[in-house]
Amino acid sequence: MMELNGLDLNLEKIKRVVYNFENVSISEESLNDVKKSRATVEEYLDDHQIIYGINTGFGKFSDVEIEAEDLDELQYNLILSHACGVGEPFSESVSRAMILLRANALLKGFSGVRPVIVERLIDLLNHRIHPVIPQQGSLGASGDLAPLAHLALVLLGEGEVFYKGEKMPSAEALNQAKIEPIQLKAKEGLALINGTQAMTAVGVLAYIEAEQVLTYSEKIAAMTMEGLQGIICAFDDLIHNARGHIEQREVAERIRGYLQDSKLVTKQGEKRVQDAYSLRCIPQVLGASWQTLKYVKEKLETEINAATDNPLIFSDEGKVLSGGNFHGQPIAIAMDLLKIGMAEVANMSERRIERLVNPQLNDLPPFLSPEPGLQSGAMIMQYTAASLVSENKTLAHPASVDSIPSSANQEDHVSMGTIGARHASQIIENVRRVISIELICAMQAAELRGTDLMADATSKLYHEVRSVCPSIKKDRAFSKDIENVQEWIKV
Incomplete structure (x- = not known):
């Protein structure tokens, strides 16, 4: 059981709840903060003070005062009108993560909700009731209004959910789980x-x-080094220490570790003086991607413990303040960087695939074919990798540099962060398939060189993956192999 308090949620805890379905409880101290925040809202209402979003309209309607008897209807109408997302729904994992993050934000005690709101969100998690949330429709400022409205619908007994392997009306799932809908x-x-x-x-x-993908990309690159009899000298610590980037040094150190007992890698001058960049510059390129991930992780772990709604209730100071913490720019930029950092992993991997299959660039059978000419071998796998890499280049265009004004120009700058995040997820799926193709080709090349000459680490990887992808003895439909390997790599 994981206790949620609005303060110390991290990626490991999210993995436990999202992937392992660990149950969640609420910190009593945090719940007291929620109660205090709600009491402040009630005091302002009793004093008939005008506060945005509490007794006014929203966005451009912020100057419209709402009568006391209409306040509940105002909130209900808000959720209904904003639930206009379109497209395929997010995965249940994403939906589950959204519930967890929203509950955590409310537990900070700055949002002015009743405890029952947080409790119902936790009920959804613990009963594995996951809202059906369309992926498209968020501008990423004023918050993720449309996606979160679809989440909120479920608390009211509206909308749809995934429950017990089925898609069904929310009211039906709540009834089965004996959970009462709420009135906002x-x-x-x-x-x-x-x-x-x-x-x-x-x-x-x-x-x-x-x-996960970046970790495996290093191991796979090490096996490709063996398949191409790459020059290990390029990974010497002297080179990487001379430049000073910590992540670059760490990648080089790990590659040396994977290949420390390999009889397939070479030294400079034995077969050639130096390798192509896609081999020689692995630490520099993958190290830069690790730098990107470090930045992204820092921003995500800040945001998952952030108060991001508006207005915010500061009970101790007796203030209700309107601001812009809902603006997604910090995450939008982080997601665009994640896209670029991961797209480069596939860019370099595809070039190593080309070196593994192109007879003009190695001394292996053309396209690693068992019978060159009669059988095409890995020829078209390289095409697939090239297609995925090209697709990534369009997806990597930054979303955060775009903005379209909304709400009659009241909301005149938006982040497009959700588009960036969705594209980042697509890119990572593509990268996982590209490195899977590299792994299939690297295994075949290493096998042709002699698996008994492989390093212990790469040999272990080779034998593990052979359980889902057999050796290429003759042509077959390789699509299944690519999918099996990428599933094996997946978290």
């Missing part, structure tokens, strides 16, 4: 949808996959 009170609808939890949830899960 002043401020609560706005508190549920003003936030960055869609882009951050997608970003967190994309980051977790990216870390």
Whole structure:
């Protein structure tokens, strides 16, 4: 059981809840902060003070005062009108992460909701009721309004959910789980949808996959070094220490570790003086990608413990302040950097695939074919990798540099962070398939060189992956092999 308190959620805890379905409880201290925040909202209402989103309209309607008897309807209408997302739904993992992140943000005690709102979100998690949330429709400022509105619908018994392997009306799932729908009170609808939890949830899960992919990309590159009899001297610590980038040194050190007992790698001058960049510059390129991931992780772990709605309730100071913490720019830029950093992993991997299959660049059988000419071998796998790399180049265009004004120009600069996060996730899927193709080709090349000459680390990887991808003895439909390997790599 993981206790949620709004303060110390991290990526490892998110993995436990999202992937391992660990149950969640609420910190009593944090719940007291929630109660205190709600009491402040009630005091302002009793004093008939005008506060944005509590007794006014939203966006351009912020100057429209709402009568006391209409405040509940105001929040209900907000959720219904903003639930206009389109396209395929997010995965259940993303939906689950969104619930967790939204509950964590509300537990900070700055949102003015009743405890029952947080408790219902936790009920959804613990009963594995996951809202159906369309992927498209968020501008990433004023928060992820449309995606979070679809999440909030479920608390009201509206919308749809995934439950027990089925897609069904929310009311039906709540009834089966014996969970009562709630009626929103002043401020609560706005508190549920003003936030960055869609882009951050997608970003967190994309980051977790990216870390896994980048880790395996190094191991696979090491095996390719053996298949191409690459020059290990390029990984000498003297070279990387001379430049000073820590991540570059660490990649080089790990590659040396993977290949320390290999009889397939060479030294400079034995077969050639130096290798092509896709081999020689592995530490420099992958090290830069690790630098990117370090930045992204820092921003994500800040955001998952952030108060991102508006207005914010500061009970101790007796203030209710309107601001812009819902603006997704910190995550939008982080996601664009993640896209670029991971796209480069595939760019370099595809070039190593080319070196493994191109007979003009190695002394292996053309396209690693068992019968060159009669059988095409890995020829078209390189095509697939090239296609994925090209697709990544378009997806890597930064989303955060775009902005389209909304709400009659009241919201005149937006982040497009959710688009960036979605594209980052797509890129990482493509990268995982590209490095899977490299692994298939590297295994075949190493096999042709002699698996008994491989390093212990790469030999272990070789034998593990052979359980899902047999040796190429004759042509077959390699699509299944690529999918099996990428599933094996996946978190």
